[in-house]
Amino acid sequence: GQNIDQPTEMTATEGAIVQINCTYQTSGFNGLSWYQQHAGEAPTFLSYNVLDGLEEKGRFSSFLSRSKGYSYLLLKELQMKDSASYLCAVRDSNYQLIWGAGTKLIIKP
Amino acid sequence: EAGVVQSPRYKIIEKKQPVAFWCNPISGHNTLYWYLQNLGQGPELLIRYENEEAVDDSQLPKDRFSAERLKGVDSTLKIQPAELGDSAVYLCASSLARRGGRDEQFFGPGTRLTVL
Numbered sequence: 001g002q003n004i005d006q007p008t009e010m011t012a013t014e015g016a017i018v019q020i021n022c023t024y025q026t027s028g029f030n031g032l033s034w035y036q037q038h039a040g041e042a043p044t045f046l047s048y049n050v051l052d053g054l055e056e057k058g059r060f061s062s063f064l065s066r067s068k069g070y071s072y073l074l075l076k077e078l079q080m081k082d083s084a085s086y087l088c089a090v091r092d093s094n095y096q097l098i099w100g101a102g103t104k105l106i107i108k109p
Numbered sequence: 110e111a112g113v114v115q116s117p118r119y120k121i122i123e124k125k126q127p128v129a130f131w132c133n134p135i136s137g138h139n140t141l142y143w144y145l146q147n148l149g150q151g152p153e154l155l156i157r158y159e160n161e162e163a164v165d166d167s168q169l170p171k172d173r174f175s176a177e178r179l180k181g182v183d184s185t186l187k188i189q190p191a192e193l194g195d196s197a198v199y200l201c202a203s204s205l206a207r208r209g210g211r212d213e214q215f216f217g218p219g220t221r222l223t224v225l
Contacts, residue, residue, distance in 0.1 A: 004151075008149075031211065031212070033211075033212075033213075041218070042200060042202075042216035042217060042218055042219055043152070043200075043214075043216050044216070045213040045214065045215075048211040048213070050211075087151050087152075089151070091212070094165075095212075096154070096157075096165060097154070097212075097214070099151030099152050099153070100151050101149065101150050101151050102149070102150070102151050104149075
């Protein structure tokens, strides 16, 4: 079966760095995306990786290792507004997007 | 540029009643998705359209759910009859289908359905 694993919840301190991991087992691979979802709102796109390596975009970076079925989202200089759920989603060989359950990130002052 | 529009935002109905949700995607986006999302879970795909064609409806409970996308633009998702377990947020998303590259999905605000 297809499976995406993420930690359910993480806590970090304002101004610090946090890494949210995602491991996946899917039938084929055609890219991995990260989305941010604030409570009561819709998901919004953060990043996309299809090749191994690190993609940096401002305070957010996303890493992919296809051989390990692993990705992480790195958030630097955490701000209170970063409190949200972070969803990992993998596109399989049929170009269907498989979603993880999300990681709820709590930022403390 | 206007985003994905959904209505209604909230709906409360009694079980066995019908309900319909409407979605207007971003102009020019040929791919449209309907998801349901339960609290603390990721979105679950119900149906995906490419233009007017439903290309993936394998997860749609066809005994009670139906969807249409007339003229490849707006879409309607219907539940008849609704059951208690259908209470969830129903999300509509659209994208420019690019099979060979990044396929960023833009989500509407969702419809929160409560079935009593």
